[in-house]
Amino acid sequence: MSIRYLQIGLEEDPVAGGAGPLSLRFEQLIPENHEFLMTFIDYDLSHVELPLAEYLACLDTGRDAKKQLLVSAVTELQKMHPYFMVCRENAAKLLNQCFADHVRIRFPSLGEQEQKALFLKVAVTDYSFYAAPDRFFTPYLLSDGEHILDRLYTLQDGLRKWIFLTIDNTSPALAALSAKERSVLYAHIACRDMDFPQLHLRTEYSTRSTPRMLKRLPPWDFGHGEDAGADAIPLKGHYDLLGQELDALMQDPAGEIPPLMQDVIDAAAGTCEDCDVITYYIRSFANLLELEVYQMVHADLRMKRCKNCGRYFIVDKSNQEYCQRLAPGS
Numbered sequence: 001m002s003i004r005y006l007q008i009g010l011e012e013d014p015v016a017g018g019a020g021p022l023s024l025r026f027e028q029l030i031p032e033n034h035e036f037l038m039t040f041i042d043y044d045l046s047h048v049e050l051p052l053a054e055y056l057a058c059l060d061t062g063r064d065a066k067k068q069l070l071v072s073a074v075t076e077l078q079k080m081h082p083y084f085m086v087c088r089e090n091a092a093k094l095l096n097q098c099f100a101d102h103v104r105i106r107f108p109s110l111g112e113q114e115q116k117a118l119f120l121k122v123a124v125t126d127y128s129f130y131a132a133p134d135r136f137f138t139p140y141l142l143s144d145g146e147h148i149l150d151r152l153y154t155l156q157d158g159l160r161k162w163i164f165l166t167i168d169n170t171s172p173a174l175a176a177l178s179a180k181e182r183s184v185l186y187a188h189i190a191c192r193d194m195d196f197p198q199l200h201l202r203t204e205y206s207t208r209s210t211p212r213m214l215k216r217l218p219p220w221d222f223g224h225g226e227d228a229g230a231d232a233i234p235l236k237g238h239y240d241l242l243g244q245e246l247d248a249l250m251q252d253p254a255g256e257i258p259p260l261m262q263d264v265i266d267a268a269a270g271t272c273e274d275c276d277v278i279t280y281y282i283r284s285f286a287n288l289l290e291l292e293v294y295q296m297v298h299a300d301l302r303m304k305r306c307k308n309c310g311r312y313f314i315v316d317k318s319n320q321e322y323c324q325r326l327a328p329g330s
Contacts, residue, residue, distance in 0.1 A: 006030070009087040012127050019129050022087050029083060040081050041159055045149055048076040052095075052148050056102060056122055065122050070095075092124040092131075098151060099123055100136035101143035112137065162186055164250055171253035177265065184268040185261060189242045 004026035011022040055069035078085040116133035125131040143150035165186040169175040245258035306323040313323035
Protein backbone atom coordinates (compact mmCIF):
# COMPACT_ATOMS: atom_id res chain seq x y z
CA MET A 1 0.00 0.00 0.00
CA SER A 2 1.46 3.33 -1.02
CA ILE A 3 1.93 6.24 1.37
CA ARG A 4 0.61 9.41 -0.21
CA TYR A 5 1.92 12.90 0.38
CA LEU A 6 0.78 16.33 -0.74
CA GLN A 7 3.40 18.94 -1.56
CA ILE A 8 1.39 22.05 -0.76
CA GLY A 9 3.80 24.97 -0.97
CA LEU A 10 7.08 26.50 0.09
CA GLU A 11 8.18 27.02 3.65
CA GLU A 12 10.79 29.62 4.54
CA ASP A 13 13.57 28.53 6.90
CA PRO A 14 14.48 31.53 9.08
CA VAL A 15 17.59 29.78 10.44
CA ALA A 16 19.20 28.30 7.36
CA GLY A 17 17.71 30.86 4.99
CA GLY A 18 15.95 30.16 1.71
CA ALA A 19 12.83 28.09 1.28
CA GLY A 20 11.98 24.46 0.72
CA PRO A 21 8.90 22.45 -0.22
CA LEU A 22 6.47 21.48 2.52
CA SER A 23 4.92 18.01 2.29
CA LEU A 24 2.13 16.54 4.40
CA ARG A 25 0.47 13.17 4.60
CA PHE A 26 -2.47 13.05 2.18
CA GLU A 27 -5.07 12.47 4.89
CA GLN A 28 -4.02 15.59 6.82
CA LEU A 29 -5.68 17.81 4.22
CA ILE A 30 -8.01 15.31 2.53
CA PRO A 31 -9.53 13.21 5.30
CA GLU A 32 -11.97 10.40 4.52
CA ASN A 33 -14.97 12.46 5.66
CA HIS A 34 -13.92 15.40 3.40
CA GLU A 35 -14.89 17.86 6.13
CA PHE A 36 -12.43 20.55 4.99
CA LEU A 37 -13.88 20.63 1.47
CA MET A 38 -17.43 20.84 2.81
CA THR A 39 -16.43 23.64 5.20
CA PHE A 40 -14.99 25.68 2.32
CA ILE A 41 -18.03 25.13 0.09
CA ASP A 42 -20.30 26.73 2.72
CA TYR A 43 -17.85 29.27 4.15
CA ASP A 44 -18.96 32.89 4.23
CA LEU A 45 -16.08 34.63 2.46
CA SER A 46 -17.23 38.02 3.73
CA HIS A 47 -15.54 37.10 7.04
CA VAL A 48 -12.23 37.44 5.19
CA GLU A 49 -13.25 40.21 2.81
CA LEU A 50 -14.57 42.73 5.36
CA PRO A 51 -11.27 43.20 7.22
CA LEU A 52 -9.44 43.21 3.88
CA ALA A 53 -11.65 46.01 2.53
CA GLU A 54 -10.89 48.13 5.59
CA TYR A 55 -7.21 47.23 5.36
CA LEU A 56 -6.97 48.28 1.69
CA ALA A 57 -8.75 51.58 2.38
CA CYS A 58 -5.32 53.03 3.07
CA LEU A 59 -4.70 53.08 -0.69
CA ASP A 60 -7.40 55.74 -1.04
CA THR A 61 -6.78 57.69 2.16
CA GLY A 62 -2.98 57.71 2.08
CA ARG A 63 -2.82 56.55 5.68
CA ASP A 64 -0.75 53.63 6.91
CA ALA A 65 -2.32 50.19 6.59
CA LYS A 66 -3.65 48.67 9.81
CA LYS A 67 -1.73 45.41 10.09
CA GLN A 68 -4.14 44.02 12.66
CA LEU A 69 -6.82 43.91 9.97
CA LEU A 70 -4.50 41.82 7.83
CA VAL A 71 -3.90 39.48 10.77
CA SER A 72 -7.68 39.11 11.17
CA ALA A 73 -8.09 38.21 7.51
CA VAL A 74 -5.31 35.60 7.68
CA THR A 75 -6.90 34.11 10.80
CA GLU A 76 -10.19 33.73 8.91
CA LEU A 77 -8.40 32.04 6.01
CA GLN A 78 -6.91 29.56 8.47
CA LYS A 79 -10.38 28.84 9.86
CA MET A 80 -11.66 28.32 6.32
CA HIS A 81 -9.17 25.54 5.47
CA PRO A 82 -6.04 24.08 7.13
CA TYR A 83 -4.19 24.55 3.83
CA PHE A 84 -3.59 28.10 5.07
CA MET A 85 -2.81 26.99 8.62
CA VAL A 86 -0.16 24.34 8.09
CA CYS A 87 1.66 26.45 5.50
CA ARG A 88 1.18 30.11 6.39
CA GLU A 89 3.06 31.22 3.31
CA ASN A 90 0.07 30.04 1.24
CA ALA A 91 -2.05 32.79 2.75
CA ALA A 92 0.61 35.34 1.82
CA LYS A 93 0.67 34.11 -1.76
CA LEU A 94 -3.12 34.22 -2.14
CA LEU A 95 -3.54 37.63 -0.53
CA ASN A 96 -0.73 39.20 -2.54
CA GLN A 97 -2.30 37.89 -5.75
CA CYS A 98 -5.60 39.48 -4.70
CA PHE A 99 -3.90 42.75 -3.69
CA ALA A 100 -2.13 43.02 -7.04
CA ASP A 101 -5.44 42.43 -8.86
CA HIS A 102 -7.13 45.05 -6.66
CA VAL A 103 -4.48 47.70 -7.34
CA ARG A 104 -4.58 47.12 -11.10
CA ILE A 105 -8.38 47.35 -11.23
CA ARG A 106 -8.74 50.20 -8.72
CA PHE A 107 -5.97 52.38 -10.22
CA PRO A 108 -5.89 51.61 -13.97
CA SER A 109 -4.58 55.05 -14.94
CA LEU A 110 -1.34 54.66 -12.96
CA GLY A 111 1.82 53.37 -14.56
CA GLU A 112 3.07 49.90 -13.71
CA GLN A 113 5.79 51.16 -11.36
CA GLU A 114 3.30 53.33 -9.47
CA GLN A 115 0.95 50.36 -9.18
CA LYS A 116 3.76 48.22 -7.82
CA ALA A 117 4.61 50.88 -5.25
CA LEU A 118 1.00 50.85 -4.03
CA PHE A 119 1.08 47.06 -3.95
CA LEU A 120 4.17 47.07 -1.72
CA LYS A 121 2.34 49.38 0.67
CA VAL A 122 -0.16 46.63 1.49
CA ALA A 123 1.62 43.40 0.44
CA VAL A 124 2.32 40.63 2.92
CA THR A 125 6.11 40.91 3.09
CA ASP A 126 6.89 38.38 5.84
CA TYR A 127 7.93 35.85 3.20
CA SER A 128 10.37 37.28 0.69
CA PHE A 129 9.65 34.75 -2.06
CA TYR A 130 5.99 35.83 -2.16
CA ALA A 131 6.52 39.59 -1.90
CA ALA A 132 8.16 40.49 -5.22
CA PRO A 133 5.72 42.56 -7.34
CA ASP A 134 6.95 41.01 -10.59
CA ARG A 135 5.58 37.67 -9.41
CA PHE A 136 2.02 39.04 -9.34
CA PHE A 137 1.98 41.80 -11.97
CA THR A 138 1.62 39.49 -14.96
CA PRO A 139 -0.17 40.27 -18.25
CA TYR A 140 -3.10 38.15 -17.09
CA LEU A 141 -5.76 39.55 -14.78
CA LEU A 142 -7.97 36.84 -13.28
CA SER A 143 -10.33 39.15 -11.44
CA ASP A 144 -13.29 41.25 -12.57
CA GLY A 145 -13.12 43.52 -9.53
CA GLU A 146 -16.44 42.59 -7.96
CA HIS A 147 -14.71 41.18 -4.88
CA ILE A 148 -11.24 41.56 -3.41
CA LEU A 149 -11.25 37.77 -3.10
CA ASP A 150 -12.57 37.15 -6.62
CA ARG A 151 -10.28 34.13 -6.92
CA LEU A 152 -11.90 32.42 -3.94
CA TYR A 153 -15.45 33.41 -4.90
CA THR A 154 -14.89 31.97 -8.38
CA LEU A 155 -13.40 28.78 -6.95
CA GLN A 156 -16.23 28.37 -4.47
CA ASP A 157 -18.90 28.89 -7.13
CA GLY A 158 -17.21 26.49 -9.54
CA LEU A 159 -16.89 23.78 -6.91
CA ARG A 160 -20.52 24.13 -5.89
CA LYS A 161 -21.64 23.57 -9.49
CA TRP A 162 -19.17 20.73 -10.02
CA ILE A 163 -20.37 18.96 -6.87
CA PHE A 164 -24.06 19.61 -7.59
CA LEU A 165 -23.82 18.10 -11.07
CA THR A 166 -21.59 15.13 -10.24
CA ILE A 167 -21.91 13.88 -6.64
CA ASP A 168 -24.70 15.80 -4.88
CA ASN A 169 -27.86 13.67 -4.63
CA THR A 170 -30.15 16.51 -3.54
CA SER A 171 -31.70 16.49 -7.01
CA PRO A 172 -33.55 13.16 -7.54
CA ALA A 173 -33.35 13.62 -11.31
CA LEU A 174 -29.56 13.94 -11.25
CA ALA A 175 -29.21 11.19 -8.65
CA ALA A 176 -30.87 8.77 -11.09
CA LEU A 177 -28.06 9.27 -13.62
CA SER A 178 -24.85 7.25 -13.65
CA ALA A 179 -21.60 8.82 -12.49
CA LYS A 180 -20.37 8.86 -16.09
CA GLU A 181 -23.48 10.64 -17.36
CA ARG A 182 -23.22 13.24 -14.62
CA SER A 183 -19.54 13.83 -15.39
CA VAL A 184 -20.32 14.27 -19.08
CA LEU A 185 -23.01 16.81 -18.23
CA TYR A 186 -20.67 18.79 -15.98
CA ALA A 187 -17.84 18.63 -18.49
CA HIS A 188 -19.96 20.12 -21.25
CA ILE A 189 -21.48 22.90 -19.13
CA ALA A 190 -18.27 23.89 -17.35
CA CYS A 191 -16.01 24.12 -20.40
CA ARG A 192 -17.99 26.45 -22.60
CA ASP A 193 -14.87 28.11 -24.03
CA MET A 194 -13.21 24.87 -25.09
CA ASP A 195 -13.32 23.05 -28.41
CA PHE A 196 -14.30 19.93 -26.48
CA PRO A 197 -15.74 19.33 -23.02
CA GLN A 198 -13.24 18.56 -20.28
CA LEU A 199 -13.57 17.30 -16.75
CA HIS A 200 -10.95 19.75 -15.48
CA LEU A 201 -9.40 17.07 -13.30
CA ARG A 202 -5.70 17.87 -13.10
CA THR A 203 -3.03 16.23 -11.02
CA GLU A 204 0.73 16.45 -10.97
CA TYR A 205 2.59 13.16 -10.92
CA SER A 206 6.25 14.06 -10.64
CA THR A 207 8.53 15.58 -8.04
CA ARG A 208 10.03 18.12 -10.44
CA SER A 209 8.65 20.55 -13.04
CA THR A 210 5.70 18.38 -13.84
CA PRO A 211 3.24 17.94 -16.69
CA ARG A 212 -0.43 17.83 -15.87
CA MET A 213 -2.79 14.96 -16.35
CA LEU A 214 -6.00 16.11 -17.95
CA LYS A 215 -9.09 13.93 -18.40
CA ARG A 216 -10.89 14.78 -21.60
CA LEU A 217 -14.28 13.93 -22.95
CA PRO A 218 -15.36 13.96 -26.60
CA PRO A 219 -17.41 16.75 -28.20
CA TRP A 220 -20.88 16.56 -29.67
CA ASP A 221 -22.56 18.69 -32.28
CA PHE A 222 -25.55 20.58 -30.87
CA GLY A 223 -26.50 22.27 -34.10
CA HIS A 224 -24.24 25.31 -33.91
CA GLY A 225 -21.69 24.33 -36.53
CA GLU A 226 -21.23 25.69 -40.04
CA ASP A 227 -24.01 23.46 -41.38
CA ALA A 228 -26.51 24.37 -38.65
CA GLY A 229 -30.01 25.25 -39.72
CA ALA A 230 -31.76 28.58 -39.27
CA ASP A 231 -33.32 27.49 -35.96
CA ALA A 232 -30.04 26.36 -34.40
CA ILE A 233 -28.96 27.98 -31.15
CA PRO A 234 -25.73 29.96 -31.52
CA LEU A 235 -22.79 28.50 -29.60
CA LYS A 236 -22.74 31.26 -26.96
CA GLY A 237 -26.51 31.05 -26.59
CA HIS A 238 -26.26 27.30 -26.11
CA TYR A 239 -23.94 27.69 -23.12
CA ASP A 240 -25.81 30.70 -21.72
CA LEU A 241 -29.03 28.69 -21.68
CA LEU A 242 -27.26 25.73 -20.08
CA GLY A 243 -25.99 28.02 -17.35
CA GLN A 244 -29.47 29.38 -16.75
CA GLU A 245 -30.87 25.86 -16.56
CA LEU A 246 -28.21 24.84 -14.06
CA ASP A 247 -28.92 27.86 -11.86
CA ALA A 248 -32.64 27.07 -11.94
CA LEU A 249 -32.08 23.42 -11.03
CA MET A 250 -29.80 24.41 -8.15
CA GLN A 251 -32.56 26.71 -6.88
CA ASP A 252 -35.16 23.95 -7.21
CA PRO A 253 -33.36 20.59 -6.95
CA ALA A 254 -36.66 18.70 -6.83
CA GLY A 255 -37.41 19.68 -10.43
CA GLU A 256 -36.90 17.66 -13.59
CA ILE A 257 -33.72 17.89 -15.65
CA PRO A 258 -34.19 20.92 -17.97
CA PRO A 259 -34.49 20.25 -21.73
CA LEU A 260 -31.10 21.49 -22.92
CA MET A 261 -29.27 19.63 -20.14
CA GLN A 262 -31.23 16.55 -21.15
CA ASP A 263 -30.06 17.05 -24.75
CA VAL A 264 -26.45 16.87 -23.54
CA ILE A 265 -27.17 13.66 -21.64
CA ASP A 266 -28.94 12.14 -24.65
CA ALA A 267 -26.09 13.13 -26.99
CA ALA A 268 -23.66 11.27 -24.75
CA ALA A 269 -25.81 8.13 -24.60
CA GLY A 270 -23.83 5.04 -25.47
CA THR A 271 -20.47 6.81 -25.27
CA CYS A 272 -20.17 7.21 -21.50
CA GLU A 273 -18.44 3.91 -20.90
CA ASP A 274 -15.44 4.61 -23.10
CA CYS A 275 -15.21 8.39 -23.37
CA ASP A 276 -12.29 9.01 -21.00
CA VAL A 277 -8.97 9.87 -22.60
CA ILE A 278 -6.01 10.76 -20.43
CA THR A 279 -3.51 13.21 -21.89
CA TYR A 280 -0.18 13.96 -20.25
CA TYR A 281 1.21 17.38 -21.03
CA ILE A 282 4.97 16.91 -21.40
CA ARG A 283 7.01 20.06 -20.80
CA SER A 284 10.45 18.61 -21.42
CA PHE A 285 12.31 15.49 -22.53
CA ALA A 286 13.03 14.81 -18.85
CA ASN A 287 9.28 14.88 -18.11
CA LEU A 288 8.69 12.26 -20.78
CA LEU A 289 11.25 9.88 -19.32
CA GLU A 290 10.11 10.54 -15.74
CA LEU A 291 6.55 9.69 -16.72
CA GLU A 292 7.64 6.43 -18.33
CA VAL A 293 9.61 5.32 -15.27
CA TYR A 294 6.75 6.41 -12.99
CA GLN A 295 4.30 4.25 -14.94
CA MET A 296 6.67 1.28 -14.89
CA VAL A 297 7.14 1.52 -11.13
CA HIS A 298 3.40 1.60 -10.49
CA ALA A 299 2.86 -1.29 -12.90
CA ASP A 300 5.46 -3.27 -10.88
CA LEU A 301 7.51 -4.00 -13.99
CA ARG A 302 11.01 -5.46 -13.53
CA MET A 303 14.07 -5.27 -15.81
CA LYS A 304 17.39 -7.04 -16.16
CA ARG A 305 20.41 -6.73 -18.38
CA CYS A 306 20.58 -9.56 -20.87
CA LYS A 307 23.58 -11.85 -20.32
CA ASN A 308 23.92 -12.11 -24.08
CA CYS A 309 23.62 -8.56 -25.44
CA GLY A 310 24.01 -6.55 -22.21
CA ARG A 311 20.88 -4.44 -22.83
CA TYR A 312 17.92 -4.00 -20.50
CA PHE A 313 14.76 -6.03 -21.09
CA ILE A 314 11.47 -6.56 -19.24
CA VAL A 315 11.45 -9.84 -17.30
CA ASP A 316 8.41 -12.02 -16.72
CA LYS A 317 10.12 -14.30 -14.22
CA SER A 318 12.80 -13.52 -11.65
CA ASN A 319 15.14 -16.22 -13.03
CA GLN A 320 14.93 -14.99 -16.63
CA GLU A 321 18.42 -14.10 -17.89
CA TYR A 322 18.12 -13.52 -21.63
CA CYS A 323 16.07 -11.18 -23.79
CA GLN A 324 14.16 -12.13 -26.96
CA ARG A 325 16.12 -9.84 -29.31
CA LEU A 326 17.82 -11.29 -32.32
CA ALA A 327 21.56 -11.60 -31.98
CA PRO A 328 23.53 -9.11 -34.16
CA GLY A 329 24.13 -10.54 -37.64
CA SER A 330 21.49 -13.25 -37.34
